[in-house]
Amino acid sequence: MKLLLVIELDNTLVGNNRAITALNQRLEAIRNQIYLVYVTGRSYTSSRRVITKAQLLKPDYLIASLGTEIYQQGVLLEKIGQIKSQKIGIEMQSGQLLATFLH
Numbered sequence: 085m086k087l088l089l090v091i092e093l094d095n096t097l098v099g100n101n102r103a104i105t106a107l108n109q110r111l112e113a114i115r116n117q118i119y120l121v122y123v124t125g126r127s128y129t130s131s132r133r134v135i136t137k138a139q140l141l142k143p144d145y146l147i148a149s150l151g152t153e154i155y156q157q158g159v160l161l162e163k164i165g166q167i168k169s170q171k172i173g174i175e176m177q178s179g180q181l182l183a184t185f186l187h
Contacts, residue, residue, distance in 0.1 A: 086119055093124040093131065098138045108141050121145040128153060128160075 089111075091097050097104070111120065122143045124131050131148045134140075146155040154161045 086117055088121060089118045090121040090123055093122050093134055093140075094126065097122075097140065098134055101138075104138055104140060108139070111141055115141075119144045121147065123147045123151070125150045128155060 097107075111118070120141060120143045122131065122135065122140070122145075124134075124147070126134065126148060128146070128148045131146055135142065142157075144157060146158075147153070148155065153163050
């Protein structure tokens with residue numbers, strides 16, 4: 085069974101290069117045991133720039149644009165339009181991470 089590790093990018097992960105290097109090394113050691121997810125309010129394009137510039141590990145999933153877009157290894161899974169209230173359910177099923185949007 086894999087664990088889900090969700091990390092917020094802005095003001096949490098980005099900014100300390102030494103810490104990022106240490107974190108990357110630790111995550112690489114357990115990479116096959118986790119799903120790595122980055123969460124940010126940024127757009128997909130801006131998120132990818134930050135990930136690349138900071139030399140972060142590529143995530144399995146990226147939740148971007150204030151939670152309205154979920155990407156799996158760069159492929160858009162779901163996009164929520166102009167919805168005022170939303171609930172996002174994430175569950176594991178047969179080794180796959182599933183995102184369900186309820187509105």
